[in-house]
Amino acid sequence: MTSMAEEVIRTTCSYCSTGCNLEAHLQDGKLASLRPAADYPVNLGKSCPKGFHLLTPFQSPDRALTPLLRRERGGPLQPVEWDVALDAFVSRFQGILRRHGPESVAFLSSGQIPTEEMAFLGALAKFGMGLVHCDGNTRQCMATAAVAYKQAFGFDAPPLSYKDFEESDLLVFVGANPVIAHPIMWNRVKMNPHNPTIVVIDPRRTKTAEAASIHLALNPKSDLTLLYALANILIQEGWIDRGFIERSTEGFEEFRTHVSSFGLEMAAAETGLQSSAILDLARRIHESKAASFWWTMGVNQSHQAVRTAQGIINLALITGHIGRPGTGANSITGQANAMGSRMYSNTTSLMGGYDFLNESHRLHVAGILGIDPETIPRQNSWPYHRILQGVKEGVIKGLWILATNPVHSWIDKSSMPEVFGRLEFLVVQDLYASTDTAQLADLFLPGAGSGEKNGTFINSERRIGIVQKILDPPGQALPDFEIFRRIAQAWGCGPMFREWTSPEAVFQILKRLSAGQPCDITGIRDYSMLLEKGGIQWPFPAGSDPREATAARRLFTSGRFFTANGKARLHYEDIAPLPEAPDAQFPLILLTGRGSVAQWHTQTRTNRVKMLRNLYPAQAYVQVNPRDAASLGIGDGDPVKVSSRRGEIEAQATLTEEVSPGQVFMAMHYFETNLLTFPAFDPYSAEPSYKLAAVKLARK
Ligand code: SF4
Structure with a gap:
């Protein structure tokens, strides 16, 4: 029984895209404990360590308490009142826009803020302030999946329900490490009662690969070759769903011709896998009653990422493993609200999943918002790397960065301070004024954390979950x-x-924008309904059966997609060469990825939690295969220099069979890692190819 002074407030975790629900118990208005919600359909009473400590970083003594203004370049950031800060924001940005036009000021935002804030930011910047170029750090993780789905399905629509983890008899993870990156999703895999075969396709022997039934340790970035070879075998053997292909896809004959040159021997040579292992996987897909395919950053962050994601989608389409329980070509999203960003941030797409270049879309959105259609730009935003290029070239002179830290996280980032130094005015809005990016700001605006405000997040299974204020923002x-x-x-x-x-x-505005779209949520009454139902997956249009609100729902159950003719499109392309192959000077391949379950991105928050810090190495480390280490005279724990053509860093060597000879691995969380990465980008999604660069190693 709860006492009068006890209050329970539910919220959604703001780290990863799993979207776990947590219960804050307050006693006399003070936080007493934070626990995973037992009845929430996502996490079912479980949380990873980050979730248990969700609120701790918000209570850190070094939170920014006031706006800060740098009155002259080289001078210090000094506390100012909000009216002074807003005056500086408006006068400096308006001055730049007056002198240089609408393309001269841009923003870079985040997948970590609630959808309502993303929508407000996007609408304010583009319709109110008249900006053109805006993007988010979701470009660094999910742009590939969004483009792959849009081209294949006609809308950015991940088809999955987390229930699919429990219903497959074959789960194929490509470039995904859920044991570390999405541990609560992995928990759902462990709940699968069908004794499923779990296949991990990854160059590294990750924790997920260790836990899998089969690990296919292919050569880095040979995944597209493998996917085409698998498609070829399935087609040659007749292990495909002809009825589904005819009813629900287009482009099959051209795709068949394309993959026919991906023979088993060639694929084995390119991937480094045994022919028998490739054939075995094809057979398992054929024999599976419910095969599901899952991918994350190992696919998304590469130079041919969209076509690789579509290589996975194609396998699901030609075998008919989609639209049924336990199936699907399923992208696992990265950040807590990357899915909200994809629908409503008004950056790449016009808010609500519309198109800036489509006149009727512009009129429609303007009508719903009650604004002049002329305030909606008639051009697309530049993507993230082009915005940075615009800063370098002097086209963009004012930049507003929110809830992200590109000086730490951007690929090949060594020039970032110099690039930002070219700006006339840099505004950073964040929780801490001490981030690498905030330290360069001319104006700093102190924001609130997810536990200090209200809104919603959309998770990987399209579930809209509630975010509620538990604490007051400080200062x-x-x-x-x-x-x-x-x-x-x-x-x-x-x-x-x-x-x-x-x-x-x-x-309520977002609901109106969604009406008639694949992401229609007009049937969700309000926040209280989201609380009552444990979050609700989109779509949920007006008139939906209320019982459907709590059902696990997947897309494409009818075999119809969101394209004009209702058919999914098979996309394919020739294999592109590696942007930077290893050579005599830089003979090793650097792989990057998540380091531990306790770390998040640039560690802005997780580094402020002692209990989490205790779970991972404080200093940058590089994983090296013992055979490579022996040939270089490197012992376990030795300090080493890792160099690429972009820079040189110091790290501690960790000798492990997790990486194959010829490869080394560094976790993305350390400042050093992206001093080495190679700046290649997928041509369709413009997502950075973080996963591969040529490096060399030497004992210090
Ligand atoms: S799995 Fe993700 S959403 Fe769940 S508690 Fe951990 S970080 Fe938060």
């Missing part, structure tokens, strides 16, 4: 939503956002 820090409201007023476009009074009011 003068404000929820980003409130910062956007104040900026709108100060900018002079406040009347445009008359209806945008609270996150829940914006949720």
Whole structure:
């Protein structure tokens, strides 16, 4: 029984895209404990260590408490009142826009803030402030999946339900390490009662590969060759679903011709796998009653990423393993609200899944928002790397960075301080003024963490989950939503956002934008319904059976897709060469990825939690195969230099069979790692290819 003074507030974890629900127990208004919600359909009473400590970084003594302004270059950031900060924001950015036009100011945002804030930011920047170029750090993780789905299915629509983890008899993970990156999803795999075969396709012997039935340790970036070879075997053997192909796909004959040159011997030579292992996987897919295919950053962050993701999608399509329980070509998202960003951030797509270049879409969105259609740009945003290029070239002179730390996380980042130094005005909005990026700011705006505000996140299975305020933001820090409201007023476009009074009011606007779209959520009444039902997956259009709100729902059960003719499109392409192959000077391949379950991205938050810090090495380390180490005279724990054509860093050697000879691995969380990476980008998604660079190693 709860006492009068006890209060329970539920919220959704703001680290990864799993979307676990947590219960904060408050006693006399003070936080007493934070526990995973036992009845939430995502995490079923479980949490990873980051979730248990979700609120700790928000209580860190080094939170930014006031806005900070640098009055002259080289001078210190000094505390100012909000009215001074807003005046600087408006006068500096408006001055740049007046002198240099709408392309001269841009923003870079995050997949870590609630959907309502993303929508407000995107609408404010593009419709209110008149900016053109805006992007998010979701470009670094999920742009590939979004483009792959859009081209193949006609809409950015991950088809999965987490229930599929439990219903497959064959799960194939490509470039995915859920034991470390998505541990609660892995927990769902462990709940599978069908004794499934789990196949991991990954150059590294990751923790997931160790736990799998079969690990295919292929050569780095030979995954597309493997996928085409598998398709070829399935087609040659007749192990395909002809009825589904005819009813529900287009481009099959051309695809068959394309993959016919991917013979078993050639694939074995390219991938380094045994022919028998490739054949065995094809046979298992054929014999499976419910095969599911899952991918994450090993696919998304590569130079031919979209076509690789579509290589996975094609396997599901030609075998008919989609639209049924336990099947699907399923992208596992990275950040907590990357899915919200994909639908509503108004960066790559016009908010609601619309197109900036489509006149009727622009009119439709303008009508719903009650704004002049002329305020909606008629051109697409530049993607992240092009925005940075614009800064380098002097086209972009003002930049607003929110809840992300590109000076740490961007690929081949060594020039970032110099690039940002070219800006006339850099605004950073974050929790801490000490991040690598915030330290370069001319103006710093103190935002609130997810435990200090309201809104919603959309997780990997399209579930909209509630985010609720548990703590007050410290000092003068404000929820980003409130910062956007104040900026709108100060900018002079406040009347445009008359209806945008609270996150829940914006949720009602987002519902209207979704009407008739594949992501239609007009049947979700309000936040209280989300709380009541344990989150709700999109779509949930008006008139939906309320019982469906709590059902595990997947897409494409009818075999119809979101393309004009209802058929999924098979995409394929010739294999592109490695952007930077190892050679005599830099003979090793550097792989990067998540290091441990206790670390998150640039460690801005996890490094502020002692219990999490205890779970991972404080210093950068490099995993080396013992045979390579022996030939280089390197012992376990030795300090080493790792060099690429971009830079040289120091790290501690960790000798392990997790990496094959010729490869080394560094975790993405350490500042050093992206001083080495090679700046290649997928041609369709513009996502950085973090996963492969040529390096050399030497004992220090
Ligand atoms: S698995 Fe992801 S969403 Fe769940 S508690 Fe951990 S970090 Fe949060």
